[in-house]
Amino acid sequence: MGRRGRPKIPRFVSEEPKFRIFKPQGISLNELDKVVLKVDELEAIRLVDYLDYTQEEAAKLMGISRRVLWSLLTEGRKKIADALINGKAIVIEGGEYKIRECGFCMGHRFGVKKHCRW
Numbered sequence: 191m192g193r194r195g196r197p198k199i200p201r202f203v204s205e206e207p208k209f210r211i212f213k214p215q216g217i218s219l220n221e222l223d224k225v226v227l228k229v230d231e232l233e234a235i236r237l238v239d240y241l242d243y244t245q246e247e248a249a250k251l252m253g254i255s256r257r258v259l260w261s262l263l264t265e266g267r268k269k270i271a272d273a274l275i276n277g278k279a280i281v282i283e284g285g286e287y288k289i290r291e292c293g294f295c296m297g298h299r300f301g302v303k304k305h306c307r308w
Contacts, residue, residue, distance in 0.1 A: 198286040201233065204233065224280070
């Protein structure tokens with residue numbers, strides 16, 4: 191049986207993550223529990239928590255609603271907290287996303303380019 195509801199709209203991200211795994215020092219990855227942080231969750235956290243965009247601005251840059259952005263932030267932050275508190279590895283992969291082309295987003299229309307990594 192197929193998936194119900196609307197298909198997920200891809201979320202725009204600036205680029206593929208440079209690093210895919212973070213783990214506690216001195217313990218083999220095979221010995222650790224893991225949490226999977228999706229690429230779109232990481233992008234939401236990067237825009238709001240690292241680059242100080244408002245949730246409204248970040249949602250526009252990602253091409254999603256504020257409600258979806260809020261869900262991505264909540265899930266991503268929860269996963270990071272779990273990993274840090276409980277000594278788990280963070281594996282960054284998956285999610286519904288597309289790479290944003292530089293010049294595509296609203297920021298360029300207003301002269302704000304701090305979200306782009308180029």
